[in-house]
Amino acid sequence: MRSRQTRQLEAIEHALRSAGRPLAIAEVHAAAAAEFPGLGIATVYRAVKTLSDDGKIVSVAYAGQPPRYEWAVAQHHSHFICHTCKRVFDIEAPESVPLPKRKPRGFVFSGDEVIYYGTCAECRAAQK
Amino acid sequence: MRSRQTRQLEAIEHALRSAGRPLAIAEVHAAAAAEFPGLGIATVYRAVKTLSDDGKIVSVAYAGQPPRYEWAVAQHHSHFICHTCKRVFDIEAPESVPLPKRKPRGFVFSGDEVIYYGTCAECRAAQK
DNA sequence: TTGGTATTGAAATGCCATTATCAATAGAAA
DNA sequence: TTTCTATTGATAATGGCATTTCAATACCAA
Numbered sequence: 001m002r003s004r005q006t007r008q009l010e011a012i013e014h015a016l017r018s019a020g021r022p023l024a025i026a027e028v029h030a031a032a033a034a035e036f037p038g039l040g041i042a043t044v045y046r047a048v049k050t051l052s053d054d055g056k057i058v059s060v061a062y063a064g065q066p067p068r069y070e071w072a073v074a075q076h077h078s079h080f081i082c083h084t085c086k087r088v089f090d091i092e093a094p095e096s097v098p099l100p101k102r103k104p105r106g107f108v109f110s111g112d113e114v115i116y117y118g119t120c121a122e123c124r125a126a127q128k
Numbered sequence: 129m130r131s132r133q134t135r136q137l138e139a140i141e142h143a144l145r146s147a148g149r150p151l152a153i154a155e156v157h158a159a160a161a162a163e164f165p166g167l168g169i170a171t172v173y174r175a176v177k178t179l180s181d182d183g184k185i186v187s188v189a190y191a192g193q194p195p196r197y198e199w200a201v202a203q204h205h206s207h208f209i210c211h212t213c214k215r216v217f218d219i220e221a222p223e224s225v226p227l228p229k230r231k232p233r234g235f236v237f238s239g240d241e242v243i244y245y246g247t248c249a250e251c252r253a254a255q256k
Numbered sequence: 257t258t259g260g261t262a263t264t265g266a267a268a269t270g271c272c273a274t275t276a277t278c279a280a281t282a283g284a285a286a
Numbered sequence: 287t288t289t290c291t292a293t294t295g296a297t298a299a300t301g302g303c304a305t306t307t308c309a310a311t312a313c314c315a316a
Contacts, residue, residue, distance in 0.1 A: 121234025
């Protein structure tokens with residue numbers, strides 16, 4: 001039961017809230033440590049766990065990458081993954097995704113998700 | 129450089145080829161061991177690595193789950209993930225996925241992927 | 257068949273993200 | 287302030303896969 005407001009907590013929350021995209025633990029640590037030097041990695045893990053339990057952030061994980069966390073927003077959105085740097089960006093979700101024409105007998109669908117792949121602006125600039 | 133054809137290799141290849149869906153290492157081991165009792169897990173890792181290097185199988189990985197491997201097929205397809213057992217099934221890919229209306233400046237898209245979620249027939253039957 | 261050696265199984269080892277430990281620190285109530 | 291104790295940071299411990307090691311085994315060319 002968290003009962004005290006600390007500077008490190010504020011830095012971590014701020015990092016996640018202002019990122020606008022899902023951050024891996026290492027990314028959260030880097031961003032928050034810029035605001036609060038000396039921040040320990042264990043504190044990041046603890047804070048992320050608390051924020052996750054409280055529903056303030058949600059986790060996202062893709063293909064062989066460590067889980068990432070992003071500030072929970074009501075609005076539905078999709079993700080864009082850069083093949084080069086592996087970072088995940090938020091993009092506007094498509095209006096609708098077609099249901100598969102055939103589904104295996106007995107399967108019940110509950111949702112879907114679209115992932116777009118490509119190269120982000122930074123990586124594209126870097127490889128020129 | 130693999131230069132001998134062994135029974136364990138055959139069992140592993142057969143398991144992957146006949147599965148029709150991506151298998152985790154543990155699943156490959158279970159299926160192949162049914163055909164070749166005593167099969168070691170290290171052999172599965174070695175075989176999967178070789179098959180992967182040869183391009184005979186491709187790997188897929190989702191959210192917190194270990195990577196899975198499926199026999200490489202030319203045909204494009206999507207995956208269905210069962211929320212309950214976490215297994216991944218192949219399903220026919222949708223004809224087309226809408227491109228996002230707005231893309232961040234400088235991003236270049238190279239492809240997309242749709243993941244469907246739900247409950248598989250087995251798990252649905254089990255929870256009744 | 258036989259012999260040389262690639263391959264195997266079991267166990268040890270490596271790797272690394274996450275968690276637990278614990279003394280020191282710093283919120284915040286009084 | 288002072289005091290109590292939640293929280294922190296450093297680091298050790300853990301847990302999970304994955305890889306390496308090595309003596310025993312079994313392909314397969316001759």
